Amino acid sequence: MTQTLLIIDDNPDDIEIAKVSLARIDREITVEAALCGEAALELLQSGKALPALILLDLKMPGMSGFDFLRKIRADQRLQHLPVIIVTSSALEADEKKGQEAGADGFLHKAFEMDQFERNLKSVLNRWLNK
Secondary structure, rough: EEEEEEEEOHHHHHHHHHHHHHHOOOEEEEEEEEHHHHHHHHOOOOOOOOOOOEEEEOOOOOOHHHHHHHHHHOOOOOOOOOEEEEOOOOOHHHHHHHHOOOOEEEEEEEOOOHHHHHHHHHHHHHHHHH
């Protein structure tokens, strides 16, 4: 069964890296992407089928990942969606703030593609095999 994953990141290169990694992890996943929190909210509120999982960048211009999380956690239709923060930040304060805003987990951006793919596969196994 194909599942949809939504990637929210202001860096098109990071979106492409995630797409390539997802394609290499033998899975039937449809990927949608949004370059900002505002566009992602519009997509989620459009009435289309909701994604099975959201990968969210924290630091974006305009609406930050934290703000996006707070908005969907306040929306009854969207609040149940699992959101994994994908970040290069190693700050404990960012992780704590993400948890307080409603993040379900964290995926740290790895400098090596193989490590990122292993981390991503672990997240997918946890959240998409329910």
